[in-house]
Amino acid sequence: MGSHAALIAKLEEAKEGSRELDYTIRMVLAGYEPVSADAARRADEDGADPAPHYTTNLQDAVDLVPEGWVWHVWGVDDGMPNAEVRKTISHTPQYGLSGCNPALSLCIAILKALEARDG
DSSP: OHHHHHHHHHHHHOSSOOHHHHHHHHHHHTTOOOOOHHHHHHHHHHOSSOOOOTTTOHHHHHTTSOTTOEEEEEEOTTOOEEEEEESSTTSOOEEEEOSSOHHHHHHHHHHHHHHHHHO
């Protein structure tokens, strides 16, 4: 689970979504170590098996929500997008907050929920 925590911290610090973050999410969720920016760039240029744009495309981020779970993205007064993910309406939600974009906020919430679930 250390990889989830490290990735969550990296996403929370991000000023924008990136291909490196997209590939890192993909690798960590598949049980592998995060990738470097160079490895992400090479994989993207190769195009053989590109990672979805999790951190910049809301639909790609939604595709990460575990089946049967609920999610919600909204803005607050200062314009920062918020997101929450929960297993059911009665479960404690896991939140993501990013000044960057809704997709990144949802990625953070999803990873927090998976970390809480897999604890």
